[in-house]
Amino acid sequence: MTSDKHAVLMESLRDPEYRYAFLDEHISQGLAFQIRALRDKNEWTQQQLADRTGQRQEAISQLENPDYGRYSLTTLRKLAAAFNVALIVHFGPFSELVDWTLNLSQQKLAPADYAEEMQSLRWAGLSVVSGAPAPITLFSAADNMGGNTPVVLYSRLSEDSANSSSARVGKPSDRELTLATV
């Protein structure tokens, strides 16, 4: 169904006027939803976020309004710093936008901040060094391991459970690396 939706949505973008209206709406509405979601995740009031970004509470209210649509990169940089998340601005294919819009989730709207990401990485690393049991952990690391295909790393629960089917998802292929306990 998802691939059907992808094809239908891509086809609907054939008209340039609609295509760029759709793009504009996803930029402005998407940012508004993300700012609200990230503020909620941090359990901040609009005033607290305003204090952290040097703005007025009314400005934060506007930024969270999906009908507002007037964002500056300067403001977005300040918000990214306050939330401790990346701000990714780049030109790309419409299929990437379509993928993003069809696979939205709370986690995508309010992604992990840098500290959370590092904590996850450290935790996974510790399980390798100490041999301590760790829940199954999945990373997808696109193109940072020297190849063009995403590489999946698996950590193992323990020597015994690692040999069972419950300790991993799927059988390793030659493009997967398994982090073994030592």
Place this chain on the structure above:
Amino acid sequence: MGSEFTFYDYFRPGSPGTNPIRDWLDGDGKTGKAALTARLQLLEAWPVEKWNLPYARRDLHGNCGGLFEVRAKASRTQWRLLGFFGPGAHEATLVFGAKEIGDRFVPRTACDQAQAIKAYILECVSFARREHDFG
């Protein structure tokens, strides 16, 4: 964590049948359709307790009671899609498209029509809905 909801459209049975939601979205301006499509996609990932203004209204009142409203503004026009949560878990069904001018729906009978369609869908769920495809 996946999406919170899947949107469905009211589908008028027949041969081959029609999708009044799709027809309404296609028929009245590209900017309105773009705005509502984006809003629907974002709301699919938006918890129901946050379906408040300015994003949506989860529980309308009066003769619109039991309906939600998806809101979007484009080309100085307020676009609205009326629907209800259900019938299944994590489902939201769109039943009627309208505009809002001066705090009133256009057409004025939007909520009455939406309620009638909702009742019809609840009687014959299996053939009166189609998954919304965002196309």
